[in-house]
Amino acid sequence: MPRLNVALLLLVLGALPAYAADPAADPVRLTLKDHRFVPDQITVPAGERFKIEVVNEDDTPEEFESHDLKVEKIVTAGGKITLSVGPLKPGTYRFVGEYHEDTATGTIVAAETPTKE
Amino acid sequence: MLASLLIVFREVLEAGLIVGIVMAATKGVAGRSSWILLGIGGGVAGACLVALFAGTLSDAMAGAGQEVFNAAVLAVAVVMLGWHNIWMARHGRQLAQQMAEMGTSVAAGRKSLLALAVVVAIAILREGSEVVLFLYGIAASSAEGPFALLIGGALGIALGGLVAWLLYRGLLTIPTKRLFSVTNWMIALLAAGMAGQAAVYLARVDVVPSWGDALWDTSAFLPDNGIVGQALHALVGYSDRPMGVQLVVWLTVLVALVVLGRMLAPRPRTPGTAVSARPVGETH
Numbered sequence: 141m142p143r144l145n146v147a148l149l150l151l152v153l154g155a156l157p158a159y160a161a162d163p164a165a166d167p168v169r170l171t172l173k174d175h176r177f178v179p180d181q182i183t184v185p186a187g188e189r190f191k192i193e194v195v196n197e198d199d200t201p202e203e204f205e206s207h208d209l210k211v212e213k214i215v216t217a218g219g220k221i222t223l224s225v226g227p228l229k230p231g232t233y234r235f236v237g238e239y240h241e242d243t244a245t246g247t248i249v250a251a252e253t254p255t256k257e
Numbered sequence: 258m259l260a261s262l263l264i265v266f267r268e269v270l271e272a273g274l275i276v277g278i279v280m281a282a283t284k285g286v287a288g289r290s291s292w293i294l295l296g297i298g299g300g301v302a303g304a305c306l307v308a309l310f311a312g313t314l315s316d317a318m319a320g321a322g323q324e325v326f327n328a329a330v331l332a333v334a335v336v337m338l339g340w341h342n343i344w345m346a347r348h349g350r351q352l353a354q355q356m357a358e359m360g361t362s363v364a365a366g367r368k369s370l371l372a373l374a375v376v377v378a379i380a381i382l383r384e385g386s387e388v389v390l391f392l393y394g395i396a397a398s399s400a401e402g403p404f405a406l407l408i409g410g411a412l413g414i415a416l417g418g419l420v421a422w423l424l425y426r427g428l429l430t431i432p433t434k435r436l437f438s439v440t441n442w443m444i445a446l447l448a449a450g451m452a453g454q455a456a457v458y459l460a461r462v463d464v465v466p467s468w469g470d471a472l473w474d475t476s477a478f479l480p481d482n483g484i485v486g487q488a489l490h491a492l493v494g495y496s497d498r499p500m501g502v503q504l505v506v507w508l509t510v511l512v513a514l515v516v517l518g519r520m521l522a523p524r525p526r527t528p529g530t531a532v533s534a535r536p537v538g539e540t541h
Binding site: 199200201202203207208210211213214215216219221222223224226227228229238239241242 | 260311312315316323386391395397461476482
């Protein structure tokens with residue numbers, strides 16, 4: 141077991157530089173209003189780390205949650221959060237406002253960029 | 258009402274499972290009920306505080322406050338669980354022996370009660386603050402009948418408590434002799450899962466690298482937002498799409514706790530204990 145652990149650690153350490161973040165990139169912006177996301181669909185390039193900014197214009201708190209992205213974060217009434225996400229494989233990723241799951245839903249589409257691969 | 262019941266139940270479930278394990282792990286230790294109640298009370302108070310200062314917390318550390326706070330309280334819980342396990346590795350066998358002989362609660366084992374009370378408080382603080390914010394949101398919005406939703410929330414809390422109680426009763430069917438080795442494993446896995454979760458929080462705000470966002474994807478068969486997956490998430494740190502760093506930290510903590518427990522387990526005869534003249538380590 142410990143030997144496996146060390147091997148794994150070395151393996152992932154080797155992969156480390158591939159995931160360097162780019163803090164300068166502009167965040168994707170989502171606004172919560174009347175317990176809905178605007179926009180409710182965003183497209184991002186696959187294979188890149190990016191930031192999402194969620195602004196809550198409602199007067200009740202919300203929890204931005206995405207099981208697909210493994211993100212769970214409280215956005216207070218009138219508050220704003222920023223999340224770092226990815227790099228994502230191409231595909232569709234759902235997110236919700238957990239406290240109003242019937243209306244506050246949306247998707248992120250990670251699209252392949254031909255030049256990257 | 259059903260929607261709010263489900264939301265609250267899911268938050269309470271994770272804390273409930275942890276409380277159930279802690280209850281079983283402290284079976285027979287005198288005074289444990291008041292410690293655990295203290296942990297629950299402290300957790301509820303902490304949850305309200307966290308909810309109250311959610312905005313401040315969120316804006317702290319350039320927007321990374323929530324994640325760093327979550328990672329920090331999880332780290333404290335991991336240390337407490339680890340400490341309990343090592344303590345039990347040293348003294349658990351005597352404790353079980355003493356309980357079997359006397360058939361009553363024993364004073365030994367109180368030391369690790371404080372550690373476990375802290376774990377209970379942290380578990381409730383983390384899940385509870387989300388419940389508080391959710392219920393506050395309901396109460397604040399004058400829209401659709403807040404009463405039904407609040408009743409749903411109360412039922413959700415009760416249901417989560419029921420799960421904790423069922424797990425506890427289930428664990429108690431294990432004979433005392435083996436109970437502590439079972440709870441020790443459960444606590445080691447709990448600690449590993451929490452440590453992995455702490456790493457995920459830190460990776461989200463780029464404090465540590467993620468080393469891959471999804472090592473595998475088992476969300477099709479066992480999604481970690483389903484009830485079973487979520488219970489496994491709370492118990493052993495299951496994730497349907499684990500980060501690389503999450504798996505590394507999970508393995509490291511689990512291996513460290515198991516190895517340390519083995520190393521620190523007493524020789525058949527431990528000096529300085531007034532428990533029993535008989536050697537108590539024959540089963541190893």
